[in-house]
Amino acid sequence: MTxxxxxxxxxxxxxxxxxxxxxxxxxxxxxxxxxxMNDQAVINIDTKKIAxxxxxYTIDPIFFPGGNIGSLSVHGTVNDISMSGATPIxxxxxxxxxxxxxxxxxxxxxxxxxxxxxxxxxxxVTADTKVVxxxxxxxxxxNTTGIGILSEKTNICGQGAKVGDRIILSGTIGDHGxxxxxSREGIEFSTxxxxxxxxxxxxxxxxxxxxxxxxxxxxxxxxxxxxTVLNEIASQSSVGILIxxxxxPLKKAVIGACELFGYDPLYLANEGKMVALVRExxxxxxxxxxxxxxxxxxxMIIGEVVDDHPSKVVLRTLMGGRRLVDRLTGxxxxxxx
Amino acid sequence: MKYLSEFRDxxxxxxxxxxxxxxxxxxxxxxxxxxxxxxxxxxxxxxxxKSLLPSNVTLVSGPGCPVCVTATEDxxxxxxxxxxxxxxxxxxxxxxxxxxxxxxxxxxxxERAAGADVRITATPLDALRWAGENPDREVVFLxxxxxTTSPTIAATVERAQRDNISNFTVYPAFKLLPPALAALLDxxxxxxxxxxxxxxxxxxxxxxxxRPVAAKYGKPCVIAGFEPLDIMLGxxxxxxxxxxxxxxxxxxxxxxxxDEGNRAAMDLLMKIFKPVDTPWRGLGYIPDxxxxxxxEYSEFNAITxxxxxxxxxxxxxxxxxxxxxxxxxxxxPQCHLFGNECSPQSPMxxxxxxxxxxxxxxxxxxx
Numbered sequence: 001m002t003x004x005x006x007x008x009x010x011x012x013x014x015x016x017x018x019x020x021x022x023x024x025x026x027x028x029x030x031x032x033x034x035x036x037m038n039d040q041a042v043i044n045i046d047t048k049k050i051a052x053x054x055x056x057y058t059i060d061p062i063f064f065p066g067g068n069i070g071s072l073s074v075h076g077t078v079n080d081i082s083m084s085g086a087t088p089i090x091x092x093x094x095x096x097x098x099x100x101x102x103x104x105x106x107x108x109x110x111x112x113x114x115x116x117x118x119x120x121x122x123x124x125v126t127a128d129t130k131v132v133x134x135x136x137x138x139x140x141x142x143n144t145t146g147i148g149i150l151s152e153k154t155n156i157c158g159q160g161a162k163v164g165d166r167i168i169l170s171g172t173i174g175d176h177g178x179x180x181x182x183s184r185e186g187i188e189f190s191t192x193x194x195x196x197x198x199x200x201x202x203x204x205x206x207x208x209x210x211x212x213x214x215x216x217x218x219x220x221x222x223x224x225x226x227x228t229v230l231n232e233i234a235s236q237s238s239v240g241i242l243i244x245x246x247x248x249p250l251k252k253a254v255i256g257a258c259e260l261f262g263y264d265p266l267y268l269a270n271e272g273k274m275v276a277l278v279r280e281x282x283x284x285x286x287x288x289x290x291x292x293x294x295x296x297x298x299x300m301i302i303g304e305v306v307d308d309h310p311s312k313v314v315l316r317t318l319m320g321g322r323r324l325v326d327r328l329t330g331x332x333x334x335x336x337x
Numbered sequence: 338m339k340y341l342s343e344f345r346d347x348x349x350x351x352x353x354x355x356x357x358x359x360x361x362x363x364x365x366x367x368x369x370x371x372x373x374x375x376x377x378x379x380x381x382x383x384x385x386x387k388s389l390l391p392s393n394v395t396l397v398s399g400p401g402c403p404v405c406v407t408a409t410e411d412x413x414x415x416x417x418x419x420x421x422x423x424x425x426x427x428x429x430x431x432x433x434x435x436x437x438x439x440x441x442x443x444x445x446x447x448e449r450a451a452g453a454d455v456r457i458t459a460t461p462l463d464a465l466r467w468a469g470e471n472p473d474r475e476v477v478f479l480x481x482x483x484x485t486t487s488p489t490i491a492a493t494v495e496r497a498q499r500d501n502i503s504n505f506t507v508y509p510a511f512k513l514l515p516p517a518l519a520a521l522l523d524x525x526x527x528x529x530x531x532x533x534x535x536x537x538x539x540x541x542x543x544x545x546x547x548r549p550v551a552a553k554y555g556k557p558c559v560i561a562g563f564e565p566l567d568i569m570l571g572x573x574x575x576x577x578x579x580x581x582x583x584x585x586x587x588x589x590x591x592x593x594x595x596d597e598g599n600r601a602a603m604d605l606l607m608k609i610f611k612p613v614d615t616p617w618r619g620l621g622y623i624p625d626x627x628x629x630x631x632x633e634y635s636e637f638n639a640i641t642x643x644x645x646x647x648x649x650x651x652x653x654x655x656x657x658x659x660x661x662x663x664x665x666x667x668x669x670p671q672c673h674l675f676g677n678e679c680s681p682q683s684p685m686x687x688x689x690x691x692x693x694x695x696x697x698x699x700x701x702x703x704x
Contacts (some may be wrong), residue, residue: 005450009437015682246347264383266589314704319350319565321385326701 004301013224014328036156039080047305049150051086057142065179066195070109074116077146078199080279081217085156086148090123094143099134120199136306160216161237165305166283173226174254177268198272203293210289214282220274225326228267231327235311243303244316267328344564353569360576362393368626369395371665374535375402375693382702384565397665398695403482404434405687405694408616411510411648412440417648422453430464431479433457434691441651461493468505477639480507485537487511488602491609494637494666508640514538516626522554531557531575543598544588555584563588609634619660658687669696
């Protein structure tokens, strides 16, 4: 115990990360809002319901097809807040810079953060910079905090899934993971895969306007992918989840790249997708609303919440068989967010 | 791209499912078919094929995952090497899954966290390049794998000699499939009726390799590709052969596998290496089932360069049933450690580490 060290797999977002959180942090951090283990916490300040989140971005490479670490940090922050149903208002940005980083690169990153923030109508209201010696960080790490406001009635969280809920996925999965992996490995595909990094707050707004009471859970399948978020929801809500392989939207290039790299797309990171669990009577209307938004045009209902196999996710395969979809164990990819 | 859609076509799967059910109905009793290769195991689980099999047909996984069959003593020596890494300026280059395999005392992953330079690569050529670029360091490639991967490593050694790169060595822990297959069939507690033979290894070895096995032991050997439909076809053919009491080699993967295999690759492999008795995890020593450097290439042998035969080695963790699992004697959940002390996040046996290991596949995919 005492001579144990942090291993790369502790940062995978899968079981090993969960184990680290439970064994170390939850021993000392015991606030009830934190213990809900959602991507953001919802707290009351006077009469206002506030969503607050924090995230740290360490992606390698820092520039990738479809974005860079700066735009990603804004999108990720906006999305963490949005998944509670809150309207993101403002965010902070803390920079850890390694000695030797090109100033021109830093400027490109800062500029794309400003653009991404403006697009999402989110204010970057405070920031901090630290510089560390060469080798003490990898070029640039960014930490953010986001805050947003929720309406009184909104109660969307990982604990909210109910048997019968339909599971809507807003589009193709794995684009970000493959964009990063292929740019890192220097492999180009005939159809290049671009990261899906994007702010989802307006998509969420469209959805919530269409079915104000119908959405029980929203989650963005980032690190650890669709498999990981569905497992989190299944265990947070103590329900079973059944999904259909045939319904999961995938780009051909992503399928091909997964064969090449040996990845399972269910575990690949996404930075501009969401999963929404919607009560059955509202499901079609919710799907239409999501599809009406440019970021949701490939959306599909991929499965439902079932009263079988609580806390587990099961996949009906293309071959007609069934299998468990477990959480990611260990590390599939190096730093992707 | 066509392979990815046509070989996963749900309609074709339905037809094959019917064929499998029909063939199984003609069998006099229950049958056990072993898929030898770890990639087949993963494909079978991922496609949910086990859930489609009639009750009298059982699939068991064989010893075809290179990480899984690496003996604990080899693991211990590789890890000991990583322990020398800092002091001796050694970089260890390895395929990814090896990093997490526990030795008797620690693992490469833990040694890396403690400071050892352990790098993951998909090809030994990367390791040779690192050696060329860093003449002040010694680069050791951990040579595991069957006939699929070992020829590439042989080619890398040949290139190292040609280019005079002397700070590059290989730890030879290779395995040869045919001797293992024979050993498996000779052991008393193994009761198998047919084999689904590996696709990639067969590309190298050729379909003819299995003919003596099929003839001597009277077991149908069906060579199959890796797509879900390939495997369902393989199972369906194997059941058909069993129902008709035919014990032959049947190649359903003709788009990649020839009768004679890739002679150029096999010749190169045997130019650099020679067969030796070698230990397999859970199976013990199998005669002529491993590879060691030939005299002319012995300077590239990491075991002799770093005196690794002197290293203290331990034994398999108590209770670990990787051996029985690798021989298809038990299914992973029958191991007492499965899911309790041993899981993918804290594996005790190698079959739980590798993504191609049958314990990991059961744990990940089995309801």
